Amino acid sequence: MATAVRAMRGGLPSQNQWSSVMPLSDIPYWYTRAVQTVMRLADQAENWDGYGSLNIQIPARTRANELLAILSINGASAPHIAPLSGGGLQFEWEFAGRELELEILPTGDIDFLTTSPNGEMLQGEVPDPKKQIPLLFGWLITGEFTTAASYLENRYATSP
C-alpha cells in the first residue's frame, strides 16, 4: 500500500501530477498531525491574534503543505508550527543547541534562520526547497555546513 506525497515542483510547471510517491510505512509519524495543524491554523479567522492579523494566506498554506511533504521525504523530525501575525506560518526545530526556523511568508516564499549554540545567526531565502531543505536539516542534525556552506555562503550574509 502506498500513498502519494505531492512534493515541491519549484517555480516551473510539471508534466506530472505527482513528483514523488512514498510508501505509507515510510511516512514519519508526525506527518499527519502536522498537516492537521496547518489546516487548523489556516482555518482561523482574521484577528486570530487579537492584534488585527490577517488569517493564514492561501499561498502560505499551500507552501506549508508542500514543505511538509519535502520534510517527510528527507527524514526530518516533527516541526513546531506557529502562526505568524500577517498571515504566514513558521516551522521550527531545536537540536543540540542549534535552532532552525523556516518562515513561510504570506506570499508563499520561504526564508530560513539558523542559530548556532554560540548565537551566530545565518538567514536567507529558500528559493528551491527541494535542494536547500536537506542542507539546512543536515546542519541542524550534524552542525556541519560543509556541503551546505559553500552553497549558502555564496548567497547569504552572515551576522553575529
Place this chain on the structure above:
Amino acid sequence: MQPRRDPEVDGDTILWRRLTSPDWIVPKSDGLRRVSSAAFKGRPEEIHLSVHIADFTDLDTIFSTLPWCESVAEIRAEYFQSLGRQVHHTPDPETDDNSHASITLAGNYGQRKKDAKVVAMKARLIEKREVPPT
C-alpha cells in the same frame, strides 16, 4: 502643537507580551516549554509591537482582558534596547490601560526576525494557573 512624545522606559523595566496564540509556545524535548520567536515578529507592515509594563498591571488583569491570552512572555526592555530598538510607554486611553507600551521593531523584516529570535531565547514563559475549585 507639539507632537506627543511618549517616554522611553528604563532598561530594567519588566515587560509582558501577551501570547495570544497557544502555538507561540514551543514544547521542548526536556519537557519544558519556551516562547517562539513568532510572538515577537509582529505584522510585517506594522512597526510597533504591543507589550505591557508589569509595574502598571498584574497577571490577573492581563488574563481577564482583551486580547485574550493564557500566557505571557516576560522580557526586560533592555533585551530590545540592546538591539537598537526603542521601547516607549504608550498608555491606551481607549481601554484606560496605563500599562501599555510599544516596541519599535526593525523596519527591515530580516533584521526583525533576528531580533525576535534573540529576544525569544531570553524570554521567560509565564502561564496562567487555573486554581482548582474547592
